[in-house]
Amino acid sequence: MMAFLYLSERFAQHALIAGTLVAIACGMIGPFVVTRQMAFAVHGTAELAFTGAAAGLVIADNALVGALIGSVVVAVAIGLLGDRPRERDSAIGVVLAFGLGLGVLFLGFYQGFATAATNILFGTIYGVSQGQLGLLVAIALVVVAVMVAVYRPLLFASVDTEVARSRGVPVRALGFVFLIVLALAVTEAAQVVGTLLVLSLAITPAAAAHRCSANPVTVTWLSIAFAVIAADGGILAGLASDTIKPTVFVTTFSFVIYIGARLAGPAITRRTASRARPA
């Protein structure tokens, strides 16, 4: 029970607090990412968090602040270039390619520890300092607050764009807001699992939740629950293991939940369906 020995340690507490909040933020945006088919936007902003982090390291020796500022810049750039959904993916590709090139450039300038760079890619959850924790908590709260505030019109705009527009829902503005919130949540998740593996918190739990219910609110709650289980479970398992990084556990738990939902999901929705449609 090594994990419990570490729980009195500050670094473990920081990791669990940050992990939980990041998982909640990612669990909330996930169903919208799936519904709006924005998996590539998640991947793109996550990889570009690497560029932002590298720039942050070079300029201010602060990868997190660099990644957060960079992600908002990237979200705005994608939003401006990819106005229509069909343009969005190519806009992300364009920004991603250029941004990664810049990241390589910044990394070339960086004279510090090489691990700081690999940490960006694979996550540094046990290295969260007091100051970073405050920032992570504040941004996670902002993401959750914004998502709660825009939940209904964003759902309307996502599943029924034309009618939403006719009811006065600011469809374009909401898309922009969602892109920025997504970029912030993704950058936070990059702290836990690394830029390369963000999808395991931002998409896999939501994809699993989609298998279990057609009720959008239920899907959101399930997505949050799955993300928290994967993140905190992974962090605890990582504490118990001397050799395996928590990232591996987070991605594994997330994947196992998804497989479970795929196997159990059809049974769950079939039961609901037979209840809903009388013979």
Next chain:
Amino acid sequence: MSAAPDAPLLRIRDATVAFGDRVLFEGLDLDVGAGEFLAVLGPNGAGKTTLLRALLGTVALTRGTIETVPVNGTGAPPPVGYVPQQHAFEPDVPVRGRDLVRLGLDGHRPGPPLRNRQTRERVDAALAAVGALGFADLPIGRLSGGEQQRLRIAQALVTDPQLLLCDEPLLSLDLAQQRVVSALIDERRRRAGTAVVFVTHEINPVQQYVDRVLYLVEGRWATGTADEVLTSERLSDLYGTEIDVVRLRDRIVVVGADDHHHHLEPGPRRPGPRDPGATTRGGRTP
């Protein structure tokens, strides 16, 4: 019925929409009264959908005015319902018919959709009115086109609108479903006095309900009853070419407009321009 209504709900004056050089319609004057069923006809690209969007306020007029007249002396414009074309939902979109209808009621408001008994009762009543309670809890992507359009009508009517705007709501439905959906719309305007503006390339499924038609062709327009407007003379004049309107039993068939509208049979099965079948505007062959 051809006379403009005395107390219009919707007053359109000199309405013009042009995108650059392309004039969709020009100088349109039209009143729509409570409980009236107006069919908007014309070839594809004639501006039918643009007119509807102008009525919704999502497209700005180049010139002219559209007024929705407050009812019962209240200052507020009448609530508007909107039924779009049927389009396929992804099979795994996490939305049930019930959610779609609820979004029509309060989806524009901020915050999460909290449970609320009054809201649920209104949604249930709207679902019951279109006979959709039986499939309201299924994922919308798994429903048939007809079931989806019934939910669309429930969604549009859940706010109890005075004006119902429909954009080709029968497109891609089979004949039986077309009958169900158009009868639901007719029932509503008779019961609640809701004015209906019904954009369609195809008058026959709703012919029995239509009070007046607005026919748009390349910037020109004509209004009146179906009998007044859908004549060889009027349409020849409107299209600027020889058009024959033939009545086959209770169906109206427009012959000769094929060079102008390319929308007769949606999809790749559309017959060629020289095929006599192509000139039939009398609808899908059952």
